[in-house]
Amino acid sequence: MASSNTQTAVLDAARELFAEKGYPATSLREITRKAGVNLAAVNYHFGSKEGLLKELVRECLDPINEKRLTRLDQAEAEANGQPVELEHLIRIFLEPVFESMECDEANPMPCLIARMHHEPHPQLHQMLPEILAPVVIRFMTALQRCLPDHSVEVLSVRSQFMVGAMLHVLDMHETINGVRLDDREQMLQDLVRYSAAGYRAPQMS
Amino acid sequence: MASSNTQTAVLDAARELFAEKGYPATSLREITRKAGVNLAAVNYHFGSKEGLLKELVRECLDPINEKRLTRLDQAEAEANGQPVELEHLIRIFLEPVFESMECDEANPMPCLIARMHHEPHPQLHQMLPEILAPVVIRFMTALQRCLPDHSVEVLSVRSQFMVGAMLHVLDMHETINGVRLDDREQMLQDLVRYSAAGYRAPQMS
DNA sequence: GTCTATACTCCGATAGAC
DNA sequence: GTCTATCGGAGTATAGAC
Incomplete structure (x- = not known):
């Protein structure tokens, strides 16, 4: 179960971007673009930006x-x-x-x-x-x-x-x-x- | 020159909100609403959110x-x-x-x-x-x-x-x-x- | 179960009327 | 100096394709 490729791709991208620019200044669109996944993937896998x-x-x-x-x-x-x-x-x-x-x-x-x-x-x-x-x-x-x-x-x-x-x-x-x-x-x-x-x-x- | 009422009202509101919620998480609409001035006043007096x-x-x-x-x-x-x-x-x-x-x-x-x-x-x-x-x-x-x-x-x-x-x-x-x-x-x-x-x-x- | 497409509301910024 | 209207982009939610 647990981690799909999509999840880890999102986590990797978000970890990097949050560290670089901070949480509020990072957009979900930027994260999903970098991760190569669909915008809605964040909401599906983590519930919200905050869940991520x-x-x-x-x-x-x-x-x-x-x-x-x-x-x-x-x-x-x-x-x-x-x-x-x-x-x-x-x-x-x-x-x-x-x-x-x-x-x-x-x-x-x-x-x-x-x-x-x-x-x-x-x-x-x-x-x-x-x-x-x-x-x-x-x-x-x-x-x-x-x-x-x-x-x-x-x-x-x-x-x-x-x-x-x-x-x-x-x-x-x-x-x-x-x-x-x-x-x-x-x-x-x-x-x-x-x-x-x-x-x-x-x-x- | 210097400080109009609008400017100081914006500064007061922004100081409080930035301290409370941080810069990126604070919206200009929130600041201007609290200051009782028009949204565009920030851009006129300070150039941008960053100038403020x-x-x-x-x-x-x-x-x-x-x-x-x-x-x-x-x-x-x-x-x-x-x-x-x-x-x-x-x-x-x-x-x-x-x-x-x-x-x-x-x-x-x-x-x-x-x-x-x-x-x-x-x-x-x-x-x-x-x-x-x-x-x-x-x-x-x-x-x-x-x-x-x-x-x-x-x-x-x-x-x-x-x-x-x-x-x-x-x-x-x-x-x-x-x-x-x-x-x-x-x-x-x-x-x-x-x-x-x-x-x-x-x-x- | 996963993912896509799309729609909704709010954001910062700006052009132009007053 | 001030305000309205408007633009592109943001976070979020959901309907429906696979």
Whole structure:
């Protein structure tokens, strides 16, 4: 059952165009033209333009979240009851996102992920926390064990700082202030260091 | 010259709607209906929908950047040739953005700023660095004096981490993981602490 | 089950009357 | 300066061909 050629052709075209121009600015006519299928195919297979977006989001985030949970399981097993090291924890959360763009060099997934988080789309803002909930709960619990002196409120807010930093650099192409971004692993390493130091900063009295 | 009632009515309506639903998802018909003016007024006064956006961006960012430069001048004068303290420098950069939403409580400016940075709009991505250039140059120079052991590349990337964190929390309404965001000053204080710790983290060998 | 053709409403933009 | 009329193109829905 599942995926016909038409469906995958539409998904491929939409993934690329949404990442490039954003969801609202991309027309169904453009997608179906690029996919070589009929305009109505989108409505038949996905119900609507929004249904297509939701399918893409799941397809994009599910493998990332699976990796996160698997690696967190492994890290906690290896820690033998001790808290997982903060840097390690952060890397477990961030690395799968960076890896998702290494499959092929023109993979537009990361831009798409970044784009979605900042798209002012009501149903998307309802969907993302739902998809991320299991990961967030596990991650926050591990964070509290790492940093027992920090309140859960501060850890939540700082997690948003980290996520914002990640999304922002994922969304940038080419250069930052003239500095090339070709080395993704180096960027990830520095983001891990930066975030760990930020998390560890003493909280307000 | 300058501003007719029609122009300001359109700007007010557009500012609110763009911040709420994003630029591509907002129609000129919706804007002009809300402003109580004719549809064609937008094209007459601003040339196009995009011209309207550009006008809004300038109107939004110019006072913020003016504040940044003025306060940096003052801080450097007070430092008497010594580097400005890192936390102070960061606050000078971030605070004007947070202040811009305190004018009136329903001010949609910050969301608009955050939105613009992540809108996949070619002409906008060309425009923003241009507007921000004078501030970025001054800020980077002061940063290098604060952290002389860090390379300019690392400082640039970490500045993007900070900007990403700021934009992300500006873009969030209501709550973060159930934590209310009503205290903006507290959020700013924590972002300053977090970012300063991140900047100070030792760079890779 | 899949897909095509088509129709409907709304969009941004513009030409031209006032 | 302002407004009406209009154009091509957008998202969506559906009837009906295969």
